Amino acid sequence: xxxxxxxxxxxxxxxxxxxxxxxxxxxxxxxxxxxxxxxxxxxxxxxxxxxxxxxxxxxxxxxxxxxxxxxxxxxxxxxxxxxxxxxxxxxxxxxxxxxxxxxxxxxxxxxxxxxxx
Numbered sequence: 001x002x003x004x005x006x007x008x009x010x011x012x013x014x015x016x017x018x019x020x021x022x023x024x025x026x027x028x029x030x031x032x033x034x035x036x037x038x039x040x041x042x043x044x045x046x047x048x049x050x051x052x053x054x055x056x057x058x059x060x061x062x063x064x065x066x067x068x069x070x071x072x073x074x075x076x077x078x079x080x081x082x083x084x085x086x087x088x089x090x091x092x093x094x095x096x097x098x099x100x101x102x103x104x105x106x107x108x109x110x111x112x113x114x115x116x117x
Contacts, residue, residue, distance in 0.1 A: 008058075009042040010093050011085040014078070019048045019055070023064045026057045034085050039064070044085070045096070051075040054096070069097055077101040 004010070017029065026046065027038040038044070039059040046055045054076055056067040076099060088096070095101075 004043065004090055010088050010090065011042055012045045012088055014084050016049045017046045019053060023066050027064060047076055047078040051078055071099055074099050
């Protein structure tokens with residue numbers, strides 16, 4: 001489980017990557033293909049071709065961290081579209097790690113009971 005600060009942005013890469021890439025290859029991909037700084041503190045999420053594994057790359061104070069998760073059964077739900085990034089929330093990232101389709105999930109709205117009491 002990743003522990004992220006509230007201001008940390010999370011980006012998911014559409015499409016698939018060569019999963020042999022490690023920190024340097026993924027940082028170069030973020031910089032060259034998506035024109036984003038890889039060391040800005042954001043989390044970048046990538047999927048394998050069969051969507052059974054994800055890698056997360058992020059900068060933590062003085063170096064890169066590479067986080068990888070593999071599902072033993074099932075597949076992660078990723079868009080199969082052109083190469084682009086889109087932002088998701090921390091809650092959606094947790095749902096993604098759980099193997100859920102984070103695009104379909106929604107949090108319950110906050111209830112206001114002040115009118116009843």
